[in-house]
Amino acid sequence: MTFVVFTTFVIYTTWALFQAEYYYAEPYLSPYYSPVLFTDLSQPGAAPLEHAWFGSWPSWWPDFIPSSPAMLILVFPLSFRMSCYYYRKAYYRSFAGSPPGCAVGPLASKKKYRGETFLLLIQNLHRFALYAALAFIFLLGYDAVISFWRYGEFGIGVGSIILCINVVLIAGYTFGCHSLRHLIGGRKDCMSCGKNTAQYEAWKRVSWFNARHMQFAWLSLVWVMVTDLYVRLVAMGKITDLNTW
């Protein structure tokens, strides 16, 4: 099951990454493409110019690479998921077979086992991916808020709800991060020292999310795909967004 869902995510995300079109349907922006740093207005379903932080797509961009805004930013959320302590379990077991299951012999090669001490030392940089992931909560939150305004008029659509659920699930997943739990208080031996400190309260709240990290991880993983697909289908005109506008 883990293998199927995770493989689906990798395939779908890679496909979406290279599409470079139909990622925007006023007022909805696909989370895979947020924030839009540059926009290529020649592409159908591209974000309007005012949505792009730095304007039009740069002319120096090589022709053989699609002008996809997702390529510029997706490394941040993906590195957060790929180095996540929960997902490590999932992919070490399902993909690397190290081990494939508890009390089951490893599928991996018989070479000397190094765990996370050699190439996988890079996993130790998870907290830096966390810093980016925290910024993405605000970015996706902003997208969710502005999805209630279409051409300056307030309203609500199915897309607005989908974008809101997306940011809630991603925030739930990010707030349960083990690195965040450590940085926010876990690194200290004396978090309260007898006082009801903000640090201790924050650690308790992050611990609540941490205990549900797996659930938020899978829900947010699936939902971000659903959100991209919804925006894509609306932008392509394949489905009609039910809304109040």
Add this chain to the structure above:
Amino acid sequence: MAKRSFKVWRGDASGGEFKSFEVDVDPGMVVLDVLHRIQSRQANDLALRWNCKAGKCGSCSMEINGKPRLACMTRMNSFGDDETITTQPLKTFPVIKDLVTDVSWNYKQNQRIAKFKPRPREADGTHRMYQEDVDRVQEFRKCIECYLCQDVCHVIRDRGAKDEFVGPRFMIRLASLEMHPLDTDDRIPEIRKEFGSGLCNITRCCTEVCPEHIGITDNGIIPLKERVVDRYFDPVAGLLRKVRGITVRK
């Protein structure tokens, strides 16, 4: 009463094999009860270790249908009516006889860990600490040393890294000391270099088999790995230490 099929590993350090038994099982029995019935009626020389029969002494650890479990906490009605139940000794440790293994390697790991080193007493002569600060480490004190986590850990079970990784049970013992509000010893360099925190790849099997439901991975090993990151892999933390004039052992 129903007849149930058991396969019990019989042998010693030189080798052995599974022997089949048909046993009468009464309602409410656990696997340990059935093994005792086999011992009393069919195989008087069957060796198995047990003590409390309440999941608190950690003696009757074995592999039941391939899963590391306590025999006294594995109810017979958790298996299908026609299911053959297979019991074998813990794979990670050398067999002494039948279902009894030599777990002394674990005691040697425990001896490698530096003892609790509390800070000096306060002016009123007390060692004062607060419940919420020790809650974390008290979770680890629930450990009954059944060594199911050690048995299931693939690093020491299948990877032959017994000299390099101390195992989940002792990672949480290290965590209980490292996170203790009174302990003054700096254990981070040893946790990384001698006890092998980097060899754990977070597959959580130890947590899954723990009969005391200790959050071995989430509350013990990962927080230790994060403290190692603070010390060795986080340049920002290193810079902050430098600015604040804090020197640490590496």
